[in-house]
Amino acid sequence: MDERIRLDIADGIARLRLARAAARNAVDLPLCLELRAAFEEIDADESVRVVLMSGEGPVFCAGADLKERVGKDASWVRRRRVASFAAYAAIEACRRPVVALVHGAVVGSGGEITLAADFAIAAEGTTFRFPEPHWGTIGATQRLPRAIGPRRAKELLFTNRPLDAAEARELGLVVRVVPSEELTEVGLETARSIAKAPPGAIALTKRAVDLGGETDLDRGIRIEMAAIEQNLDTGDWRAGLDRFRGRSATPEETE
Numbered sequence: 001m002d003e004r005i006r007l008d009i010a011d012g013i014a015r016l017r018l019a020r021a022a023a024r025n026a027v028d029l030p031l032c033l034e035l036r037a038a039f040e041e042i043d044a045d046e047s048v049r050v051v052l053m054s055g056e057g058p059v060f061c062a063g064a065d066l067k068e069r070v071g072k073d074a075s076w077v078r079r080r081r082v083a084s085f086a087a088y089a090a091i092e093a094c095r096r097p098v099v100a101l102v103h104g105a106v107v108g109s110g111g112e113i114t115l116a117a118d119f120a121i122a123a124e125g126t127t128f129r130f131p132e133p134h135w136g137t138i139g140a141t142q143r144l145p146r147a148i149g150p151r152r153a154k155e156l157l158f159t160n161r162p163l164d165a166a167e168a169r170e171l172g173l174v175v176r177v178v179p180s181e182e183l184t185e186v187g188l189e190t191a192r193s194i195a196k197a198p199p200g201a202i203a204l205t206k207r208a209v210d211l212g213g214e215t216d217l218d219r220g221i222r223i224e225m226a227a228i229e230q231n232l233d234t235g236d237w238r239a240g241l242d243r244f245r246g247r248s249a250t251p252e253e254t255e
Helices: 029-044 074-093 109-116 143-148 150-159 165-171 180-195 199-212 217-234 236-248
Strands: 005-010 013-018 050-055 098-102 105-107 119-123 127-129 176-178
Touching (some): 005 029, 013 180, 050 180, 074 109, 098 109, 105 109, 109 143, 119 165, 143 150, 165 176, 176 180, 199 217
Parallel strands (some): 013 050, 050 098, 098 119, 105 127, 119 176
């Protein structure tokens, strides 16, 4: 069976690519399983500082591969959906920052993958659609409303209206829109910037933001304080201070 995921790790950057270009990177069961396994491998590799996730071919991901469901019963479809949820959860739970680089069409499951990343950068010309109800199925009902609000999510799900890259940025689906020819390099520059930071501080920051978003401000401050205490124990803060002093020390700072 052809591999659905390609993973390369070098210089602290894991570059993960959806590799079903001939099928427009449509998500099928093998891709779900490979995606989950790839993120388990990434999480086990202490050299990794950041993950760049992209798609090969003309589109990032054209959604679920509906062809694989032909002749299957409801039980099989249920197991297939559970496998996709596990894959998205593995992306979201990754200890390292995950940056999605999207281009072309981002449809259905492609949107779920994008939303499971910590943030996304889009090429000009990228379009988003969330057509699940129009395909007679259910999807994108949890991450999408959390990203853009329930009313906007309902409008997109109910109508199957496409979003261009500029509107996707306005809604918060992506954080930047760049020329297509610059997407890879902008992604690498972003990854290199993240990789410079102490990995423990980045991991704790990611966890604090994620957990804090699930509760109120008072409990969120407690979560941040717990992260600060853990960071003090690791000593990362001293290394960060040493780097700062070495780069931009003033006479007052060096005394």
